[in-house]
Structures are given as structure tokens and as C-alpha cells.
Amino acid sequence: MTENCLLNLVVTPAVEDTVTDWLLVHDTVMGFSTYPIFGHGSSERSMSLAEQVAGKRRQILFQLLLSRTQAENLIGEIRRDFLGSGMHYWLVPVLESGHLD
Numbered sequence: 001m002t003e004n005c006l007l008n009l010v011v012t013p014a015v016e017d018t019v020t021d022w023l024l025v026h027d028t029v030m031g032f033s034t035y036p037i038f039g040h041g042s043s044e045r046s047m048s049l050a051e052q053v054a055g056k057r058r059q060i061l062f063q064l065l066l067s068r069t070q071a072e073n074l075i076g077e078i079r080r081d082f083l084g085s086g087m088h089y090w091l092v093p094v095l096e097s098g099h100l101d
Helices: 011-025 049-054 070-083
Strands: 003-011 033-037 057-067 088-093
Touching: 003 011, 003 070, 011 057, 057 070, 070 088
Parallel strands: none
Antiparallel strands: 003 057, 003 088, 033 057
16 A cells, blocks of 8 residues: 655745746646645744734645655655755645545
């Protein structure tokens, strides 16, 4: 049984289109979802003055359902191609998934 994972990527709006295009050319990525989100936290050095005053920063969340091997390989490529972009990621196991036809 293949262990599936949910790969979550958080990026700035400035690189959203670049990441989208990058993911679309990967054969192992069968699809993904994106969501506009707000990041909240104490990392003031990465926030503009307006974001610090508002207490939030606009970001984009990508979610990809992959096998663990595919996810780990993709993370390696992301590290190589998006070094310095400030992208944040986390990988979580998926207990079950499927389509309700």
C-alpha cells in the first residue's frame, strides 16, 4: 500500500504564478489546489510595516496529494529551484482519499 501525503506549500503572491507554472510541468503532479490565505506570526523581519500594523500577511497555500516518495522528490526539486523564495512547506500523512462517483 502506497503511503499518500498532503504537501502544503505557502508562498508569497509575487511567486504564485511561477510556482503554478512550475508545478504544471511536473509529470508526477496530477493536480493541486490553491487558496488565498493570511499568515499571522511573530516574524516581523519578513513583514512590511503595513503588514506588521495589520498583524497579517497575504500568502498563497498550495496543496498537493502525492505518494510520500513523490512528495520527498518534489521537495528536493523545490529546494533547488526556489532557494531564497521564503517558501514554507509541511508534509502530513493522508489516512484515506478517493472519489465519490
